Amino acid sequence: xxxxxxNSQLILCLAGAAxxxxxxxxxxxxxxxxxxxxxxxxxxxxxxxxxxxxHAVTRGSWVPLEDNxxxxxxxxxxxxxxxxxxxxxxxxxxxxxxLSPIVILLLVSAAVFGKTMPRNYSHGLWMGTHIASVFxxxxxxxxxxxxxxxxLLLTKRLxxxxxxxxxxxxxxxxxxxxxxxxxxIGFALxxxxxxxxxxxxxxxxTRLGQNWFWQPKVLLATAAxxxxxxxxxxxxxxxxxxxxxxxxxxxxxxxxxxxIGVVQGMK
Numbered sequence: 001x002x003x004x005x006x007n008s009q010l011i012l013c014l015a016g017a018a019x020x021x022x023x024x025x026x027x028x029x030x031x032x033x034x035x036x037x038x039x040x041x042x043x044x045x046x047x048x049x050x051x052x053x054x055h056a057v058t059r060g061s062w063v064p065l066e067d068n069x070x071x072x073x074x075x076x077x078x079x080x081x082x083x084x085x086x087x088x089x090x091x092x093x094x095x096x097x098x099l100s101p102i103v104i105l106l107l108v109s110a111a112v113f114g115k116t117m118p119r120n121y122s123h124g125l126w127m128g129t130h131i132a133s134v135f136x137x138x139x140x141x142x143x144x145x146x147x148x149x150x151x152l153l154l155t156k157r158l159x160x161x162x163x164x165x166x167x168x169x170x171x172x173x174x175x176x177x178x179x180x181x182x183x184x185i186g187f188a189l190x191x192x193x194x195x196x197x198x199x200x201x202x203x204x205x206t207r208l209g210q211n212w213f214w215q216p217k218v219l220l221a222t223a224a225x226x227x228x229x230x231x232x233x234x235x236x237x238x239x240x241x242x243x244x245x246x247x248x249x250x251x252x253x254x255x256x257x258x259x260i261g262v263v264q265g266m267k
Contacts, residue, residue, distance in 0.1 A: 003059045004118040005051070005069050010111045012051035013073065017107040019044030020080065024100045038087045041080060041100065048077045048107060065131050066121060068264060069114025076106035078139050086143075094153075098146035105257075113264040130196035134221075137189030138256050141228070144182035145253035148246035151175040155243060176242065179249050183231045190225055197221075217262045224255035 005013070019040050026037035052073050056062050065071045083099035121131050154172060197218075213219075227248045234240040240248070 003055075003067065005055055005111070005114045006058060009051045009054050009058070009069075010115060012047050012054065013107050013111045016044040016047035016051065017104045017111075019047065020100045020104050020107070023096065024104075027094070027096055027100075034087075037096070038084060041084050041087070041096065044103070045077060045080045045084065048073060048080065052077065065128075065135060067114070068117070068119050068121070069110050071121070071131065071135050072106055072110035072113065072260075072264075075135050075138060076103050076110060078136070079103050079106065079142050082139060082143055094150060095143075095146045098149045099142060102142050102146075109261075109264065117264060126196050126200055130193055130200065133189045133196065134193035137186045137193060138253070138260070140182045140186030140189065141249070141253045141256055144179045144186065144231075144249040147175045147179040147182065148249040151179065151246040152243065152250075172242070176245065179245060180231070180234065183228050183249060183252075187225075187228050187232055190221075190228065194221065194225060217259050220255050220259040220262060224252045224259065227252040227255065 023037045023040035023044065026033045026040060052070065055070060055073075059066065064074060079099060080103045083096045083103065086095050086099075121127065151172060154175065158172075201213075230240055231245050231248050231252070234245045
């Protein structure tokens with residue numbers, strides 16, 4: 001039986017989500033509030049890590065990704081770290097508009113699924129590699145989706161000649177480069193996740209049964225894999241560059257979020 005998070009850990013987790021929500025609200029306001037917005041994200045990150053440390057102490061183990069609460073929490077916090085890093089570097093000034101809501105969703109999901117459907121993840125080389133790759137890969141895909149959203153917003157503003165383009169959105173070339181680089185990293189990790197997952201299924205080291213390929217999580221992950229493969233071919237196929245690359249990156253990440261949700265909801 002998995003160790004469900006305690007009430008204090010849930011409070012820390014949800015309080016962290018509240019701080020990230022405050023960060024989003026502040027970032028939409030005046031440019032002078034950007035520093036305060038980043039500070040709010042930092043507070044949310046601190047509370048999230050406090051929940052993570054408390055959960056590790058309660059379990060009596062510091063091995064990461066041992067249960068679904070911890071895995072979702074790690075995914076949320078590492079995504080938050082990427083968001084804060086980009087805010088400080090000012091590479092893409094508005095990327096937190098997309099990444100922070102993703103962090104909020106993951107923190108709330110960790111609290112809900114960790115409490116209502118706690119589950120441990122089995123150990124071993126194959127399973128450990130599988131869990132690590134499928135939970136770290138989405139961090140890169142989240143950045144790709146965020147850059148894709150920024151690309152679409154900037155494209156819309158550029159088409160409207162009466163709209164003043166905010167320089168903090170970055171350039172279309174930079175956004176496209178960030179999207180492609182992030183998808184490249186995420187695709188490599190997703191490939192490892194699919195290979196190890198298939199290896200476990202073929203070796204019968206899974207509860208999915210003989211018809212494992214038709215399981216919703218496998219179909220969603222495969223669909224996302226195909227979309228990201230198209231994104232990777234965008235440099236040699238002009239038909240998939242620019243706006244289409246951004247849309248595919250967003251669609252792929254939505255499929256991955258659906259995959260994570262299905263996995264958490266499975267009995």
